[in-house]
Amino acid sequence: MASGSGGETKTAERAAAAARGGLADRPLGVAAVVVVLLIAVSLPFIMSGFRLFQFTQVLTYSIALLGLNLLTGYNGQFSLGHGAFYGIGAYTTAIMIDRWDIGYGWTILVAGIVCLVVGFLFGRPALRLEGLYLALATFSLALAVPQILKYFEHWTGGSQGIVLSKPKAPFGLRLTEDQWLYYLTLAVTIVLFVLAWNLLRGRVGRAIVAIRDNHIAAEAMGINNARYKSVVFGVSAAYTGIAGALSALAIAFVAPDSFNILLSITLLTGIVIGGFATISGAVYGALFVQFVPNWAQDISKAAPWAIFGVFLIVFMYVMPRGIAGFLHLVWIRLTASAVSREQGR
């Protein structure tokens, strides 16, 4: 998947242009976000514990996907190893709660910081690697982390993992554990999405995209490629780490088997299906990776992955730019025809 083809650049320009425009220029877009948020906030009153738990998973996935999309979609650095950061985030939270009895709220923050540092340090030497070579280097990270976790058995509990208790709702709120976790995750998700949106629509965002599209030109314009790339790696890892931390709380258990190589591939699948280099794509991708494997299993117990593969191929054929790109296209068609009707043409 070499970047820099005409189509991708154009989409990126359009997306960047759209992102640059303030909220006021796009009343319909704002309305859509409000509707989505309203639905998100009211879900706990519609759904039972199990369904709500699934949507908590969707939210954590969407944070991780957004993190990966920052790196891969916007900055053009391929990672097959983000499951590793997800695992590091989850273990940071689990170890802090289990060993030191630290409040879970803090552990989420620390998980983000730990992954930021690890991601930055990994991103530094990885600067020398491009495209597929970087993908392989990150792949090795995903392979190594579950074993490293087993090695530090004193801290990580080895392959038995660490069992946690689910956090109870604070301030005497009469929420179930599932409802509280959902709201906590939703709040973190909203904050991280707003931050990412803010980051990408400004100067920094343009620099990140410019490096992906043509790193020599970017360098010539005075962008410090090395610094940007490793910082983006760190931020991306931090997002994914926070997602891991939230998932550890929701599942109340961590084990090396939870963070196998399939997780990293699932995340990459999510951003491609959701929409490369789009913010909303993270949410669509998260819905996909959470629910489609389950549907595949309901359709066929014998070969769920074959069914999942068919879903993937169909999606890629019908929506080559991911779900976000597809919806964008539909949106443009609709508004364009509305405008032309108004003008009586």
Place this chain on the structure above:
Amino acid sequence: MRLFTRFIALLLVGGLATLAGAGASGAQTVVGVTPTEIKIGNTNPYSGPASAYGTIGKVIGAYFKKVNDEGGVNGRKINYITLDDQYSPPKTVEMVRRLVEQDQVALLFQTLGTPPNSAIHKYVNQQKVPHLFVATGATKWNDPKAFPWTMGYQPNYQTEGRIYAAYVLKNMPDAKVGILYQNDDYGKDYLKGFEDGLGDAAKKLIVMRQSYEVTDPTIDSQIVNLKNSGANVFFNITIPKFAVQAIKKANDIGWKPLHFLNNVSSSLGTVLKPAGLEASRGLITALYMKEITDPQWKNDKGFTDWVAFMKKYYPEGAMDDQSNAFGYNVAILMTQVLKQCGNDLSRENIMKQAASVKDFELPLLLPGIKVNTSPTDHAPIEQEQLAKFDGEKWALFGEVLDAFRK
């Protein structure tokens, strides 16, 4: 933007207030049972790295189909819902919550794997859902005080380790023991049982411990090290792939210790034959099941019944895969518990009956080994018998050993 934030805040507050008014509903005790059926939930790895075990979930389904074809249990058909968890604990949590909260199963049965079961251990006990006969050899499932709704099934690894230790102490009091183990809980559980069994003698007798990672390509160098240590007893704690290598390598370099092979790798078809029957001669293991590839059971009633069952209900299943015998056995035990329940299929009674199985024999357990449970004993099978490989079959010797009756 500000208006929008305020709107969200309002909505949140409103929602929370409504919620505060709603009370918690009382817990039902009879769930997943109608006059004509009982729902049983299960998770198994049908895909992913441990998918070889998935056949257990399938053979159980096949056995329940047989039960249903013969009229069910006390007039009720078994509705067996089995889901793929890929051996991934987060997926297990999701699937088990689906089974309990959405499908409303009466009980969970044979959920497979130590990490997956660890992930749901607390949850099922909070929900008070019977979590029966889990498919893992870890020791922690037998803890009825802290986890009254969970029950194990097979003899655990520590029990088996103790049995070998007792044999060494009795027959070779001045042995030099070398150990090879897989560096995870499975390996360490065996090691702990063995060392605990040796007691104070462990320090003196064990001359070398070598470990390997499950992802290592070979263990040849460990075998060479063990030989060079001068050990004359070898405790081989490895899964089938490495067991084959260990037996071959020891034979190739002319190391002939008294070789204990853990039960995990005792299959004739998948371990001893590939390693070479001649090289395998003299191996000692502890068994609790009849090895289905062992010719000595050819005319055994339990075995021939199983063959007939496999042909009719699970023809695609492998006839040399011990997992298919394992699943058949445990499904029979589950059916027995349901029979004992009679018409009271409340979760409390299911648990009570599961904890009052007395001297129940399963067709593919070794003769003399019986299933026993009680409210303070959630480890159904605790007996094993030693066997020596005579170049053709596992020849049982000595008596049936009970780790808790000495």
